[in-house]
Amino acid sequence: MPPVMLPHIESSRGMIWGLQRRLLVMLLFTLSAIGTVSVLVHYQTASTAALQQDQRLLKLVPMLADSIIVTSNKSAGFMEQAPPGLNETVEGPGMAMLLAPPVEEFLSDGPGLTAFGVFDARGSHILGERWLPTVLPATREPEFFSMTEGGTTYRVVAQRVASDMGELIVMLADGSDVRQHWLGNVLLRVLLPNLLLFAVAAAVVTWGVARTLRPLIDLKDAVENRSPRDLSALSTANIPGEVLPLVESLNRLFKLVNAQTEAQRRFVADAAHQLRTPLAGLQAQVEAWAQATRGMSGDHHISLRADQVRRLRDATRRTSQLASQLLALSRADAVSADAQPMHRVDLMELCENMISLYLDAAGRKQIDFGLEVQPAQTLGHAWLLRELLLNLVDNAVKYTPVGGRITVRSGEEQVPSGSAVRAWMEVEDDGPGIAAHEHERVLQRFYRVPGTAGEGNGLGLAIAHQIARAHRVPLQFDTGVQGRGLRVRVTFEAVTH
Template identity: 70%
Template sequence: MRRRTDAAPAEGMIWGLQRRLLVMLFLPLGLVGLVSVFFHYQSAGTVALQQDQQLLRLVPLLADSVVVRQSHEEAPADLEAPPGLVLLLAPPVQEFLKEREGFAGYGVMDGSGRLLLGATWLPPVLPSTADPEFISVVEAGVTYRVVAQRSSTSAGELIVMLADGSDARQHWFDTVLLRVLLPNLLLMVLAAAAVAWAVARALRPLIDLKQAVERRSPRDLSPLDAESVPAEVLPLVSSLNRLFALVNDQTEAQRRFVADAAHQLRTPLAGLQAQVEAWAQAARALGSGDLLTLRVDQVQRLRDATRRTSQLANQLLALSRADAVSAGAQPTEQVDLQELCGNILALYLDAAGSKQMDLGLEAQAAQTRGHAWLLRELLINVVDNAVKYTSVGGRITLRCGTEHADTGPRAWMEVEDDGPGIACEEQERVLQRFYRLPGTHTEGNGLGLAIAHEIARAHRTHLQLDVGALGHGLRVRVAFDSVTPKPQALTR
């Protein structure tokens, strides 16, 4: 089994950034080095060309330096020179040889290539014309640039040669090595050490952040400290804090949902159990006639308790779904509010008719983007509240349409009734879960407007509670961003 350590990921992260920084640093340095080598070589070629031109200027002067001597004794002892031949160097040639002592030479040969005067290591060169010829000669590890020219002198036609061993092109590599390559290599080594140290030091806050996250308990969703992290990591920390907040909200919503569900289901279930037990005890004690009357009454109560329990379960499920949508990003769709209001109207015609209510619809074309099933749940809860709390013979109106606001076109829908209404000081509290107005005798769970409020929040809007148009009752309105209706397909 492999053991996983905390240091391994951090070390890999450091080396990964170090390699990237070193590559990004060495590539420009290498390119600069290549450019420097190229220009150094070009400069060496230019110097060598100038030296060739200097040799060409000095060769005629070397030929003019050959004169005829007057006596045989003046001939050099190491050369088999013809009688009467002597070399009187011109000052420019003499200065050239003195400046390059040990790296220059000269030679005088007859027409057949026999050396008469000068360095013995010079090879015999026999130019076929009077034009100068250049050759390279290696002597004692030094490369000489040699020019040979057939010239007419006072001693006749001779071949004069002048050699220069200071050719810049043969020393350019040493120059480049000392002036370009070695300094760049040293710079690269220092840069690698500096990058390694700087990356390790710069990533210390990031590694501390990683360790702080790893040491956290799964239940600890508190935000990370954004003040102690570098500016480059601040967007990451902000994103993590937003994620922690969303997860915390969702967890809190689920925890609250479970607690509320357990608390609210306990009451109707206890009532249902009490009704069943009372029915069983009365059935054993009463006669057949009284038992029939008891059965009708108990069945009615059981039905009401069952309906209330079923409605509570449905409302809790809708509330949980609204919380889930609020905490996460789910895809939306285009919703036709006019069609939605028409469907809900048809759904509550029977309930309104049983209380002799006037349930009407005033709808105009209006569309928005959202979750169709949640908007349907919102409207159902608002209409259900209106039907439940409006007295017999009351009036309820569903409306939808569009309007122009400062932020652009808005699509809206509302439900207005002429019931008892909600006092202004209670309008905020009725949006809380399981809150019921004091003195309310109608059965309910206190979830209708709370569910509608959560669904409105999930669509980035809110419920607007106001007094009805006639000065009493309640008007519940919600507005959304309006969208352009989809084009209808043409049919033949």
């Protein structure tokens, strides 16, 4: 069964950050909408106040017109005592103004922000402020307009009225128009506090969303950092209720896949183990037959039978090796899944023992089998590392041509970018080698490079790769001496004491 691969985590990361962005955008958009509504409400309040101001001016204009009194001396004018209930007069040429209390109150409440004016029908100034503009209403209906004087915007009402002196134009001006201060009020009372609130709320919301999503991000990290072959259950501690059903479903899936994988691994291991004993007996019998027919010659039938026995011997050897490799692969899978504790392993001793195992096989092909070792130790599973090296050496002996060279090495090296020390071992030969584009494919089970001479099952490098993965290290491929052959190195963390 191929290894169970979990989905690539980039999409998960994008989903989590996308969810966080959506939450932030929704919350911050809500805050922005509240601020906008606040500005609109403030503007509506200012408009309502301005309308009330216009209505007030509209009520005061007739009172101002009624305050105009004709004097007896029209040439010089004089001060006339005000009747009870009226303030003192404001005199002019041939007229006086006895201001009614509401008008007096209006003019005295906002000194410097209120004004009045009286003009004749042609617009000539008679009383009041001279800076008021000449406005000639076409009808007797009041007319409103705005003007700026001395940096202040005034709301002005002008109305044509009839008096004892004939037709006059009266004006009232109010500089406390709330609309001219609306922008400043909005900046100071609405926008600035809302912007400050928005900044604080954005920081708090960002922190809150990140903290709320922290369990989900931890779950993503837990899935991302585990081995593709690690099918143990995910922890449900601190998992939000909304995500808990998903985690429980994943755990059920992991349990089913793990049970299926374990059953398949156990079947392969049991089958390989059961096959080893009868295959060993069969191989012993065939080896004996082959030894007995080695000296026979002359008779065609005898030669034919000897050839058949040799073929049977080779087939038996391959079958026996396949059973051993399947058993080794199953054991490597079991270690990867169970994460058994590691112990100190002497790589130099492993290499030295391998020479004695393959010295006869290399001698039959007249291969120069050499050993270049330095002391090197690491933490690992000794029996698995022995199986790894055995498969690398077996491949080298199998595919190196007659008269070739194989070298087994071990040693330690300093990491260039730090003070760490690495332990390594490698097998180098001058055989056909493996093309760079085939390096990934030869690690697959039962794959053989097309056109490869010799007999094999396509499991040697796959077993070595699985054992290297169990030790969390890769197989490193390179060319051999003088650009020929193949060199396979495995590098570990060294144990120096």
